[in-house]
Amino acid sequence: MSWTHKDLLGVRELSREEILFLLDTADSFRDISRRDIKKVPTLRGKTVITLFYEPSTRTRVSFEIAAKRLSADAVNISTASSSVVKGESLVDTGRNLQSMRPDVIVIRHSMPGAPHMLSRILDCSIINAGDGAHEHPTQALLDLFTIREKKETVDGLKIAIIGDIAHSRVARSNIFALKKFDTEITCCAPLTMLPPGLASLGVKVTDRLDEAVADKDVIMMLRIQKERGGTSYIPSIREYASLYCLNEEHVGRARKDVIIMHPGPMNRGVEISDAVADGPYSVILDQVENGVAVRMAILYLLSGGES
Amino acid sequence: MTILIKHGRLIDPKNDRDERVDILIRGDAIEKIDKNLSGAAADRVIDAEGLVVAPGLIDVHVHLREPGFEWKETIRTGTMAAAKGGFTSVVCMANTDPVNDNKSVTEYIMEKARAEGVVRVFPCGAVTKGLKGEDLSEMGEMRAAGAVAISDDGKSVRNAQLFLKAMEYARLFDLAVICHCEDDALGRGVVHEGLASLVSGLDPVPCLAEEIIVQRDIALAAYVGSPVHITHISTEGSIAIIRGEKRRYDKVTADTCPHYFTLTDEATLTYDTATKVNPPLRAASDVAALKEGLRDGTIDIIATDHAPHDATSKDVEFNLASSGISGLETALALCLGLVEEGILDLKGLIRKMTVNPARLLDLPFGEAAPGKPADLIVFSDRAEWTIDRGAFLSKGKNTPFHGRKVRGKNLLTIVGGRIVYSDPDFR
Numbered sequence: 001m002s003w004t005h006k007d008l009l010g011v012r013e014l015s016r017e018e019i020l021f022l023l024d025t026a027d028s029f030r031d032i033s034r035r036d037i038k039k040v041p042t043l044r045g046k047t048v049i050t051l052f053y054e055p056s057t058r059t060r061v062s063f064e065i066a067a068k069r070l071s072a073d074a075v076n077i078s079t080a081s082s083s084v085v086k087g088e089s090l091v092d093t094g095r096n097l098q099s100m101r102p103d104v105i106v107i108r109h110s111m112p113g114a115p116h117m118l119s120r121i122l123d124c125s126i127i128n129a130g131d132g133a134h135e136h137p138t139q140a141l142l143d144l145f146t147i148r149e150k151k152e153t154v155d156g157l158k159i160a161i162i163g164d165i166a167h168s169r170v171a172r173s174n175i176f177a178l179k180k181f182d183t184e185i186t187c188c189a190p191l192t193m194l195p196p197g198l199a200s201l202g203v204k205v206t207d208r209l210d211e212a213v214a215d216k217d218v219i220m221m222l223r224i225q226k227e228r229g230g231t232s233y234i235p236s237i238r239e240y241a242s243l244y245c246l247n248e249e250h251v252g253r254a255r256k257d258v259i260i261m262h263p264g265p266m267n268r269g270v271e272i273s274d275a276v277a278d279g280p281y282s283v284i285l286d287q288v289e290n291g292v293a294v295r296m297a298i299l300y301l302l303s304g305g306e307s
Numbered sequence: 308m309t310i311l312i313k314h315g316r317l318i319d320p321k322n323d324r325d326e327r328v329d330i331l332i333r334g335d336a337i338e339k340i341d342k343n344l345s346g347a348a349a350d351r352v353i354d355a356e357g358l359v360v361a362p363g364l365i366d367v368h369v370h371l372r373e374p375g376f377e378w379k380e381t382i383r384t385g386t387m388a389a390a391k392g393g394f395t396s397v398v399c400m401a402n403t404d405p406v407n408d409n410k411s412v413t414e415y416i417m418e419k420a421r422a423e424g425v426v427r428v429f430p431c432g433a434v435t436k437g438l439k440g441e442d443l444s445e446m447g448e449m450r451a452a453g454a455v456a457i458s459d460d461g462k463s464v465r466n467a468q469l470f471l472k473a474m475e476y477a478r479l480f481d482l483a484v485i486c487h488c489e490d491d492a493l494g495r496g497v498v499h500e501g502l503a504s505l506v507s508g509l510d511p512v513p514c515l516a517e518e519i520i521v522q523r524d525i526a527l528a529a530y531v532g533s534p535v536h537i538t539h540i541s542t543e544g545s546i547a548i549i550r551g552e553k554r555r556y557d558k559v560t561a562d563t564c565p566h567y568f569t570l571t572d573e574a575t576l577t578y579d580t581a582t583k584v585n586p587p588l589r590a591a592s593d594v595a596a597l598k599e600g601l602r603d604g605t606i607d608i609i610a611t612d613h614a615p616h617d618a619t620s621k622d623v624e625f626n627l628a629s630s631g632i633s634g635l636e637t638a639l640a641l642c643l644g645l646v647e648e649g650i651l652d653l654k655g656l657i658r659k660m661t662v663n664p665a666r667l668l669d670l671p672f673g674e675a676a677p678g679k680p681a682d683l684i685v686f687s688d689r690a691e692w693t694i695d696r697g698a699f700l701s702k703g704k705n706t707p708f709h710g711r712k713v714r715g716k717n718l719l720t721i722v723g724g725r726i727v728y729s730d731p732d733f734r
C-alpha cells in the first residue's frame with residue numbers, strides 16, 4: 001500500500017485500510033524513541049513548521065520531537081510572538097511560510113476549516129493539529145494506536161466518549177475513526193453539550209454517566225473547558241463534577257479490563273478523579289508516548305515514504 | 308429613439324399575456340404591441356425570434372454598498388450587474404456607511420443613481436437610526452426623498468414594541484416593511500444546524516432562529532393591521548408559518564433567493580467561504596419545502612439578496628468571512644432551473660420577479676403594455692453557459708456557483724426605452 005494523500009486534514013477522509021497502514025507504520029517507529037540514540041536519518045533535509053494559533057504543550061512538543069527523531073528540521077511558530085499579532089491574515093502567513101519552502105506545515109487553529117484553507121493555497125503538506133470543534137486527526141490516530149496496543153484489535157469493542165461532545169474536535173475525530181471499525185460508541189454528556197442530531201453519526205447517546213460506562217471496553221474522557229463553566233452549557237464546574245466526574249465506582253461498572261483514556265490536559269476532580277487518572281486502568285501516559293510514534297508515521301508518509 | 312422588438316414570445320403575467328408579438332418602443336414608453344408591426348419604422352430593430360421578451364425584472368433586495376463600501380460595489384457597478392442579469396429595478400438595503408436612516412443619505416443614493424446608475428434604484432431606508440434597534444428613523448423624509456420601503460436588513464429589530472410602532476408609523480407613508488428574520492442569540496452561528504455542521508464543527512444556526520421571528524413579525528403586523536414582507540426565507544418551518552398565516556391575514560408576503568432553493572448545507576463542508584450567507588444554506592428538506600412554497604404561492608417573490616464582497620473579506624477563515632453571495636448575474640439562470648424542474652412555468656416565474664415585487668412596493672413597473680414605461684428584457688430560456696465569476700460586472704466575485712453549467716441567459720436589457728445591456732453574443 002502507498003500513501004496518496006497530500007495532507008492530513010481529518011480522519012473522516014481516510015479509509016479503514018489507510019488508518020491501519022498508518023498504525024502499522026507507527027509501530028515500526030515506536031522503538032526509535034526507546035533507544036539510547038533516539039534519531040534516524042529518514043527525513044534528513046526536510047523542513048517541518050508547526051504553526052500554532054492556540055496554546056498547546058503536548059501536541060506541539062510531540063510533533064517537534066517526532067520531526068527531530070526523524071532528523072527533519074523543525075521550526076516552531078506560536079502566534080503570540082509572530083506577525084499574527086501585527087494583524088497578518090492566515091492566507092498571507094501561509095504564503096510567506098511557503099516561500100521558505102517547508103515540506104510540512106502543522107497547524108492548530110481555533111476555527112474549523114483553517115487547515116483546509118492553507119491546503120487549498122499551499123503546495124506543501126498540511127497536517128491538522130486541531131481546528132476548532134472540527135477534527136484533531138492525530139489525536140484519534142494515537143487513540144486508535146493505543147486501543148489496538150492494549151486490546152489487540154479495535155473491532156468488536158464498546159467505547160464510551162464522555163464530556164463536551166458538541167465543542168470537541170477529539171470526539172468528532174474519534175467518532176469518525178472508530179466508526180470505520182466494528183465498534184459500538186456511546187456518547188455521554190448533559191444535553192447542552194451534545195450536538196443535535198448526534199445519533200445520525202451512528203452512535204448511541206445518553207445523558208447518564210452510569211449508563212454510558214456500563215460494560216465498556218474503553219472509556220474516553222474529554223477535557224471540560226473551564227471557561228465554559230457558568231455559561232449556558234453548565235451552571236458551574238462544581239455541579240458538572242458532581243454529575244459527570246469519572247470515579248472508581250463508575251469504572252467498576254465497566255468491563256474488568258477497561259482502559260481509561262484522556263487527551264489531556266486533565267482537569268483532575270472535574271471530569272476525572274485522581275484515583276482513576278492515576279489508577280491501574282489508565283492508559284493516559286501511553287497515549288502521550290504513542291503520540292510521538294503516530295506523528296513520526298504521518299510525517300514520514302506525507303514526506304513520500306512507504307512502509 | 309424607436310426600438311422594434313420583433314417575433315419575441317412576450318410573457319407579461321400582469322396582463323396575463325404569453326404570445327408571439329412585435330413590440331414598438333418610442334422614447335421611454337411602449338407605444339404598441341401587436342402581432343405584426345413590420346410596417347413600423349424604427350431606429351433599431353431587434354430580432355427576438357425564439358427568445359422570450361418580459362418586463363424588466365425587479366429585485367426587492369440588493370446591497371449596492373454605496374456610500375461607504377465602494378471597494379465592494381458601487382451604484383455604478385451594482386446596477387451594471389443588475390442590467391446584465393435582467394433586472395431593471397433594484398431596491399438597495401440601508402446597511403451602508405453612513406446608514407441610510409435619513410433623507411440626506413437617501414438623496415445621495417438617488418443622486419448617484421441618476422448620475423451613474425444603469426437601472427432604476429429604489430432605496431430602502433433603515434427602520435431604526437444606525438440600524439441600532441433603538442430609535443425610529445425619519446421615514447417620512449426618506450420617503451419624500453425616494454425610499455420605497457424600510458428594513459433593518461442584516462438583523463431583526465429586537466425590541467418588539469419598537470418594531471410594532473415602526474410598522475404603524477410606516478403606514479403614514481405607505482412604506483413596505485421588509486423583515487430580515489433572525490433571533491440574534493440563536494443566530495450566532497455561521498452554518499445551518501444539521502448533519503453538515505455536525506461534521507464540519509462550524510457553529511450552527513438552528514432553523515428556529517429564523518422561524519420564531521417570522522412568527523413574531525407576522526403577529527406584530529396583524530396586531531396593528533399593517534402589511535409585512537418577510538425576506539430571504541430559508542426554512543421549511545418558515546414556509547409552514549407563512550402558509551398558515553396567509554390564510555388568516557392577507558397582508559403577508561414573502562421572498563426567497565436562488566441560493567436557498569439551489570444549494571444545501573452540504574456545500575459548506577468544503578469550508579468554501581463563498582457558501583457563507585445569512586441565513587445559511589439549509590438542508591435538503593428545506594430546499595424541497597421552499598420549492599413547494601414557490602409552487603403553491605406561499606412565496607410571492609424571488610429576490611437575490613445580492614451581497615457583493617471584496618476578496619479580502621472572503622479569503623479568511625470561515626468564521627471570520629463576511630456573509631453574502633453576489634447574485635444579480637446568476638439569478639435568472641438559477642430561477643429558470645425551477646422551470647426546467649417543473650416547479651413553476653415561465654409565466655409563474657416571471658410573475659415572482661416582476662408584477663409581484665412591483666405590487667409590494669407600489670411601483671409603476673413590472674408589466675409590458677402600451678403607454679407603460681419601456682422596461683423590458685429579452686432572454687433565452689435555453690442558452691447553455693458556464694458561470695464565470697471573472698466575467699461578473701459586479702465587483703463582488705463571491706459566488707458558490709462559479710463553474711456551474713446553467714441554462715437560460717439574459718441577452719438584452721432596456722430601461723425607459725434605452726438599451727442598457729446587450730450580450731456580446733447577441734446580434
